[in-house]
Amino acid sequence: MSELKATPGPWHLTGRDDGPGAYYMHIGAASSPMVLAHMNECHAQSKANAYLMAEAPDMYELLDTFPGFTSTTAExxxxxxxxxxVKRKARGEQ
Structure with missing residues (x-):
């Protein structure tokens, strides 16, 4: 399997929510000093999109670590x- 070439997670979301149409979000990672994405958007889905993007590394890891159909019930x-x-965090729920 080829290796993921993206910035390693976990990614985090910072910024502020000044109400409808005023979201200022930054997606970053502890492994990188750079801002991975900046969202300064005015549409209703901007905040939800930022939460979803910030969870991308965890979603990838879940797919990569699927225990298989023959694993134990506990696994x-x-x-x-x-x-x-991960789904809860992607929806922006704490």
Whole structure:
């Protein structure tokens, strides 16, 4: 399998929410001093898009670490719980 060439995660979301149409979001990573993405958007989905993009490394890791259909029930349950956590963060829920 080829290696992921993106900035390693976890990524984090910072910025401020000044109300509808005034989102200033930055996506960054502890492994990089650079801002990976900057969102200064005015449409309703901007904030949701930023949360989703910030979870990309965790989503990739989940796909890469799928335990397989022949794994134990406990392994599958632990992986499924991690999927729930990543989806919650991608929706912007704390």
């Amino acid at each position: 599958k349950a632990a992986w499924a719980q991690r999927v729930i956590e």
